[in-house]
Amino acid sequence: MKQLVTGGSGFLGVSLTTALLQAGHEARVFDLTRGPGLPPQTEFAPGDVRDRQALLSAARGCAVVHHLVGLMPQSRAPDELMQAVNVEGTRNALEAAVAAGARRFVFLSSMEVYGYPKAAPFAETCPLRPIGTYGRNKVEAEELCRRYFLEKGLETVSLRPSTLVAPGIVEPTFLDLLGMIGRPPPLFPLPAGGRIRFQMTALADCVSACLLAAAKPGIAGEAFNIGARDTVSLREQVAQVMERAGVKPPRFLPIPGVLARHGLLLAYRLGLSKLEPDHVRLLDTDMVMDCRKAEAMLGWRSERTNVDMILETYEWYRTRGGTKK
Numbered sequence: 001m002k003q004l005v006t007g008g009s010g011f012l013g014v015s016l017t018t019a020l021l022q023a024g025h026e027a028r029v030f031d032l033t034r035g036p037g038l039p040p041q042t043e044f045a046p047g048d049v050r051d052r053q054a055l056l057s058a059a060r061g062c063a064v065v066h067h068l069v070g071l072m073p074q075s076r077a078p079d080e081l082m083q084a085v086n087v088e089g090t091r092n093a094l095e096a097a098v099a100a101g102a103r104r105f106v107f108l109s110s111m112e113v114y115g116y117p118k119a120a121p122f123a124e125t126c127p128l129r130p131i132g133t134y135g136r137n138k139v140e141a142e143e144l145c146r147r148y149f150l151e152k153g154l155e156t157v158s159l160r161p162s163t164l165v166a167p168g169i170v171e172p173t174f175l176d177l178l179g180m181i182g183r184p185p186p187l188f189p190l191p192a193g194g195r196i197r198f199q200m201t202a203l204a205d206c207v208s209a210c211l212l213a214a215a216k217p218g219i220a221g222e223a224f225n226i227g228a229r230d231t232v233s234l235r236e237q238v239a240q241v242m243e244r245a246g247v248k249p250p251r252f253l254p255i256p257g258v259l260a261r262h263g264l265l266l267a268y269r270l271g272l273s274k275l276e277p278d279h280v281r282l283l284d285t286d287m288v289m290d291c292r293k294a295e296a297m298l299g300w301r302s303e304r305t306n307v308d309m310i311l312e313t314y315e316w317y318r319t320r321g322g323t324k325k
Contacts, residue, residue, distance in 0.1 A: 001025050001026065001027050002025065002026040002027070002028060002061055002062045002063060002065070003020055003026070003027055003028070003063065003065070003214065004027075004028050004029075004030060004058060004059050004061055004062040004064070004065045004102075005017050005020070005027060005028070005029050005030070005066045005067065005068060006030045006031070006049060006055070006058075006065065006066065006067045006068055006093055007030075007031055007049075007067070007068035007069035007070070007322045008029030008030065008031050008035070008038065008042075008066075008068070008280050009029060009031040009032070009033060009034060009035030009037075009038065010031070010068060011037070011166075011168065011169065011170070011203065012068055012108070012164060012203065012206060012207070012210075013029065013031070013035070013068050013165060014035050014037040014038055015166075015203055015204070015212075016066060016068070016207050016210050017029055017038060017178050017209050018038075018039055018040055019207050019208075019211060020211070021039055021041060021042065022213065023233055023318040026043070027042055027043065028042075028043040028044070028045055028058065028062060029042055029044050029045065029118060030045045030046075030047055030049075030054075030055065030058040031044075031046070031047075031069075032046065032047075032048060033046070033076050033176055034046070035162070042086065045057065045058035045111065049069045049085060049089030049090075049092055049093060050084055050085065050088065050092070051092075052092045052096070055092045055093055055095075055096040056096045056099055057094065059093075059096035059097055059099065059100035059102065060100050060135070062097075062100055062102055063098075063099065063102055063103055063104070063130040064102060064103065064104045064105075064106065064191070064214045065097040065102050065104075065105050065106070066098070066106045066108070066210055066214065066278070067090060067093045067094075067105065067106065067107050067108065068091070068108045069085065069086075069089055069090075070085070070086050070108065070110075070137075070138075070257075071085045071086055071134075072134060073132060073133070073134045073276040074172075074276060079133050079311075082133050082134065082137055083133075083137060086134070086137035086141060087137050087140045087141050087144070087248065090107065090141040090144055090145070093105075094144060094148045094154065094156075095146065096146075097154055097185065098148065098152050098154055101152075102154065103155055104143065104154075104155045104156075104157065104213075104214050104215075104220075105148070105154050105155065105156045105157070106156075106157050106210055106213045106214050107141065107142065107145050107156060107157065107158045107159070108159055108161070108210075109138045109141070109142050109158045109159060109160045109223065110134070110135065110138045110159050110160060110161065111161065111162040111199075111225070111227070111287065112130060112131075112132070112135035112138060112177040112274075112291060113128045113130055113135055113139050113142065113160060114126055114127075114128060114129065114130075114135075114289075115128070115129035115130050115131040115135060115284070116129070116131060116282065116285050117286075117287070119286075120171070120197065120286035120287065120288040120289075121288045121289055121290035122288075122289060122290060123136055123225070123289075123290040123292070123293065124160075124223050124224065124225060124290075124293055129321050132276075142158045142223060145158055146221060149220055149221040149263045150221070154220060154236075155220035155221075156220065157219055157220065157221075157222055157223075158222070158223040158319075159213060159223075159224055159226050160207070160223060160224065160225050160226060160289070161201040161206045161209070161211055162198075162199050162200050162201045162226075162227050162228075162234040162287070162289070163200045163201065163225040163228065164200075164201055164202075164203050164206055164233060165200045165202060165203065165309045165310065165313055166202060166203030166204065166308075166309065166312070166313060166314075166317070167193065167312060167313050167316030168203075169313060170276075175317070178310075178313065178314050178317045179239060179317075181242065181245055181247060181310075181314050182245075182247065182314075182318060183283045184242070184247065184248075184250040185250065186250070186251065187251055187252070187253040188238060188250035188251065188252050189260075190235055190238070190252050190253065190254050190255060191234075191255050191257055191283040191284065192232060192234075192254075192255075192256070192257035192258035192260065192283055192284040193235070193254040193255075193256075194233055194235030194236075194238070194252060194254065195231065195234070195235065196232050196233065196257075196284055196285065196287075197231045197233050197234070197286050197287070197288050198231070198234065198282070198287045198288075198306075199228050199231040199287060199288045199289060199306065200227070200228055200306050200309060200310075201217055201226055201227050201228060201302075202228060202303065202304040202308070202309040203286070204303065205226065205228070205300075205302045205303055205304060205305070206226055208300060209224070209226045209291075209294065209298065209300050212298045212299060212300050213298065214225075214226075216297070216298055216299065218297075219297055219298065222227070222293075222297065224291075224293055224294040224297070224298060224300075225289035225290060225291045225293065225294060226263055226294060226300070226302075227288070227289045227291055227302065227307065228290075228292065228302050228304060228305050228306050229291075229301070229302040229304075229305055230305045230310075231305070231306055232307075233237075233304075234305070235252065237307060237310075238250075238252075239254060241307055241311060241314070242310065244307065244311055245311060245314060247300055257283055257284030258284075260283050260284075265277055273286050307314070
């Protein structure tokens with residue numbers, strides 16, 4: 001069975017394409033350029049999601065479309081460009097899937113559709129109150145998927161992961177944090193006293209969710225939270241990572257959430273911090289999803305905790321000269 005992966009040259013796309021090929025499927029990647037990590041047998045169709053005709057051509061003969069393309073806040077792209085790529089690009093991909101006679105459309109959404117939830121863990125029934133352009137784009141794109149399912153019979157499935165973490169990550173803020181593991185500061189700052197929890201998603205876990213979302217019957221029109229299991233507080237997480245990495249635990253410096261937010265927002269404006277303002281505002285909010293729906297309906301379960309994926313990624317980072325023990 002041939003499956004199309006839009007955005008297949010990206011961090012998730014390369015891993016998903018590799019997994020599809022290993023599972024015996026044919027894979028076609030649609031992206032601006034061919035990623036160096038793609039297996040040589042991958043069929044490649046160059047194009048931009050804003051180009052409807054290019055997508056129509058790329059989707060021909062594909063039974064499943066995995067739509068991964070998205071401009072993230074870190075791109076600092078204008079709102080108009082983000083709308084064109086994240087929403088209208090999704091519309092073009094949906095149209096292409098319908099025209100190709102595809103049976104299933106897997107859409108990569110985001111935990112950011114929830115905004116600032118009032119309580120955690122939060123399930124898919126939690127109100128969607130996105131706080132930034134990216135989150136609003138994802139909500140609108142999910143609604144498009146739902147409409148194509150109801151009106152055109154395309155089996156759409158939306159996945160809502162958190163930040164994807166694995167060796168090879170290029171997200172600058174996360175790389176800075178990895179550097180602090182091997183060379184911790186004398187006082188390790190903990191926003192909101194380190195009490196908050198922020199759930200991440202292992203890249204391999206997201207890949208497995210995509211594969212299941214493409215094949216599982218009876219899930220059309222649904223959305224699923226995809227996140228790590230057993231998420232602990234930031235303070236506990238740092239302590240566990242340091243201990244398992246063989247690094248002497250640092251002394252912690254608790255910083256009130258309000259003070260941490262103001263400081264990081266100022267640092268961002270001065271170009272001293274890479275953490276996006278929308279994400280800074282989450283520093284005193286528990287961001288943990290309830291993933292029981294994915295377990296029950298998809299048959300999916302996270303294989304990694306935050307600590308597992310951080311340590312795996314730190315070892316990759318360390319051995320490539322990012323830092324030294």
